[in-house]
Amino acid sequence: MNFQLDVLDGNTRGTVQSLLPPSAKNLDLLHGFTFSSPQSPGQTYRIQTGEHVTAAGDGKVTAVKRRQNSFRHSVGLLDTDATWQITIHHGFNIYTTVQGMATVTVQVGTPVVAGHDLGTPLTNEIYFQTLYRESPFDPASISRFFRAYDSGKLPDKGGQVRQGPDIVVRESEDVQSWSDGDIHYFVDKYCRRTPWLLSIDFAGTGAKSGFAVIGNYGTDFWNVYTHSALTTTTGTNCVDIV
Amino acid sequence: MPSIPPTLYSSSPIVQLADFTGKLSPAVLQRIPNMTADQGANGSQFDEMLRRWVGGTGITNTFQLVDVLVGTHDLYLYTGSLVVTKFTVTVNGGTPQIATATPTGVRTFAQNNNFVVFRNLVVPLTKRANSPEIYTGGMIEIKVEGTISGLQLRRL
Numbered sequence: 001m002n003f004q005l006d007v008l009d010g011n012t013r014g015t016v017q018s019l020l021p022p023s024a025k026n027l028d029l030l031h032g033f034t035f036s037s038p039q040s041p042g043q044t045y046r047i048q049t050g051e052h053v054t055a056a057g058d059g060k061v062t063a064v065k066r067r068q069n070s071f072r073h074s075v076g077l078l079d080t081d082a083t084w085q086i087t088i089h090h091g092f093n094i095y096t097t098v099q100g101m102a103t104v105t106v107q108v109g110t111p112v113v114a115g116h117d118l119g120t121p122l123t124n125e126i127y128f129q130t131l132y133r134e135s136p137f138d139p140a141s142i143s144r145f146f147r148a149y150d151s152g153k154l155p156d157k158g159g160q161v162r163q164g165p166d167i168v169v170r171e172s173e174d175v176q177s178w179s180d181g182d183i184h185y186f187v188d189k190y191c192r193r194t195p196w197l198l199s200i201d202f203a204g205t206g207a208k209s210g211f212a213v214i215g216n217y218g219t220d221f222w223n224v225y226t227h228s229a230l231t232t233t234t235g236t237n238c239v240d241i242v
Numbered sequence: 243m244p245s246i247p248p249t250l251y252s253s254s255p256i257v258q259l260a261d262f263t264g265k266l267s268p269a270v271l272q273r274i275p276n277m278t279a280d281q282g283a284n285g286s287q288f289d290e291m292l293r294r295w296v297g298g299t300g301i302t303n304t305f306q307l308v309d310v311l312v313g314t315h316d317l318y319l320y321t322g323s324l325v326v327t328k329f330t331v332t333v334n335g336g337t338p339q340i341a342t343a344t345p346t347g348v349r350t351f352a353q354n355n356n357f358v359v360f361r362n363l364v365v366p367l368t369k370r371a372n373s374p375e376i377y378t379g380g381m382i383e384i385k386v387e388g389t390i391s392g393l394q395l396r397r398l
Binding site (some may be wrong): 194197198213228234 | 246247248249250251252253255257259261262263264269270271272273274275276277278279281289290291294295296307311314316318320351358359364371390391392393394395396397398
């Protein structure tokens, strides 16, 4: 990094602090920003299935490029297939890039607002960078929105960053809404909850948690079943007192 | 008045279960005698749950999930061994359903290989007593001829 974050003026810092992660649902932070080996001059996220990539803030698209995926990612499709990278200028020399997309909905010059639909990811991993002029910097050093939640305080969201705004068009059904001033609430019409799930690890050690073929969350609890022989014998009748 | 001699178990026949949040569930796992202590392990399995199992070749173990919540469920049964395993599932003593896992050591979850699934098991409300009327959930019996490493029961 060839500049000091603390020299950024108020307008520049304020622009960074107005940014939000590029998805309307919580993202798992897989690799944080670091210049130590292996380098990651940005953040790699796991995006939830079916979610679109969104603009981190208001601005204008300055580049749409198809590139190899040189960022840290899991082994798989991203090793072989190039993906789209979108760069947005948010003002005051602050840029963001997001890469890992299979489809894009914007082109160079498109004005965007926070939450603008940018396209869909190729896999469930995307890469996000914040840059001052052309130098990448860690957004978590300025904005708490890019720091992973503490699992001690939010057990269901440990390791995730905050969701961004959402102006992605979605199909919905069985939803009812009501307004409280400027805030609109949307809830399941039938008050359905997360499916009830029971999991047992036979002869387990307690190390198993989260998903197998199915699961609700990465923190799903697994019962440990400790096996032992089970036989029966017939006991003695109680003595009847007459 | 004649008295019935009690049955003495060599180890606990009942395991209390918690749901995915870790909160205690009304369902319990009941172990049906006779069971041997046979079990095995393969530390190189790709999933933590598959690394150990209960049972073995030619061994049958029967478990019952008792007081399962009323509703429609999918039941996933896993085996991490290389033992061909036949799973027989019955809901409230109804018609048995059978599925066989034929493991080949694959490095991902593969149906009828390292897991089988029984879909849309309907667990009805069950009357346990008449006076006063007491209703509970249902019972799912799982007979394992071979080995079992894990179980997941999801209410749809």
